[in-house]
Amino acid sequence: MKNTIAVAGATGDLGERIVKALIDRGADVRALVRASSNSAKTNELEKMGVQIVKLGAWTVNELTEACRGVSCVVSALSGLRETVIDAQKALLDAAVAAGVPRFIPSDYSIDFTKLPAGRNRNLDLRREFHAYLDKAPIAATTIFNGAFADMITGQMPIILFKLHRVMVWGNADQRMDFTTKDDTAAFTASAALDNSTPRFLRIAGDQLSIRELTGVVSDVTGEKYTVLRPGGLGALSTVITIARFVAPGGDDIYPAWQGMQYMRDMLDGRGKAATVDNDRYPNLHWHTIKDVLTGFVASGAAQP
Numbered sequence: 077m078k079n080t081i082a083v084a085g086a087t088g089d090l091g092e093r094i095v096k097a098l099i100d101r102g103a104d105v106r107a108l109v110r111a112s113s114n115s116a117k118t119n120e121l122e123k124m125g126v127q128i129v130k131l132g133a134w135t136v137n138e139l140t141e142a143c144r145g146v147s148c149v150v151s152a153l154s155g156l157r158e159t160v161i162d163a164q165k166a167l168l169d170a171a172v173a174a175g176v177p178r179f180i181p182s183d184y185s186i187d188f189t190k191l192p193a194g195r196n197r198n199l200d201l202r203r204e205f206h207a208y209l210d211k212a213p214i215a216a217t218t219i220f221n222g223a224f225a226d227m228i229t230g231q232m233p234i235i236l237f238k239l240h241r242v243m244v245w246g247n248a249d250q251r252m253d254f255t256t257k258d259d260t261a262a263f264t265a266s267a268a269l270d271n272s273t274p275r276f277l278r279i280a281g282d283q284l285s286i287r288e289l290t291g292v293v294s295d296v297t298g299e300k301y302t303v304l305r306p307g308g309l310g311a312l313s314t315v316i317t318i319a320r321f322v323a324p325g326g327d328d329i330y331p332a333w334q335g336m337q338y339m340r341d342m343l344d345g346r347g348k349a350a351t352v353d354n355d356r357y358p359n360l361h362w363h364t365i366k367d368v369l370t371g372f373v374a375s376g377a378a379q380p
Contacts, residue, residue, distance in 0.1 A: 080105075084149065186341055187278060187347055
């Protein structure tokens with residue numbers, strides 16, 4: 077019999093990749109979506125053979141019926157409190173009520189277990205949900221993947237292509253974890269079909285410092301890049317405070333200051349995985365930062 081995996085957030089970027097990876101592994105996939113979800117997205121999922129369950133109010137009762145008979149609930153929900161806390165709590169309560177044995181929360185981030193609370197809004201929300209999750213009578217597995225390597229080419233303001241600089245705050249030799257979205261999705265799909273996963277799994281398609289990254293981008297582009305260090309982590313904290321005051325961002329999930337908070341936590345060192353579980357599923361192929369940059373440069377997008 078096939079495993080049936082329920083995926084919440086299947087119409088999102090990472091969620092859709094997880095769905096595809098599950099289908100590639102022979103799983104039956106049930107997408108839990110709101111009735112207001114993009115119809116073009118849900119139609120594409122249906123064409124892939126995904127069972128679509130549309131939910132009107134995202135209540136525990138609705139979700140419980142939607143979760144019946146599945147072996148694992150995978151959350152790829154993305155948002156702020158009403159999503160990470162409220163919507164995920166309803167999803168978790170429903171999974172428990174439906175007798176689902178396993179739950180994978182929507183973490184997919186740097187390892188925040190050793191980082192102090194109160195300095196990264198999005199990670200604090202995940203930490204708060206963990207406190208609720210750990211009391212639930214269900215086996216849970218969090219997947220820490222570091223930063224999405226795909227973001228290194230633009231959304232993450234590290235490589236300044238026009239200036240031929242690679243920016244760092246603090247220690248240029250502090251290594252960081254990076255994993256592509258596709259690799260994260262593939263690992264998550266494998267974990268969803270694995271009944272023996274521990275509470276935490278940590279992966280990294282690549283681990284390198286800003287100084288090492290500078291060498292990689294120089295090699296890939298054929299141009300000389302150098303390290304730009306505006307200041308230490310204390311200076312970055314000051315910039316974050318100012319940026320949050322000047323441009324608070326409202327309901328934006330990733331305002332500029334939030335990206336800076338992630339950068340500070342990555343360069344802090346405590347968010348880096350001490351060991352990784354990349355070898356848990358030996359059929360996976362891991363993509364490096366060099367792979368990502370090579371594709372980006374080949375597309376011509378890196379030209380000033």
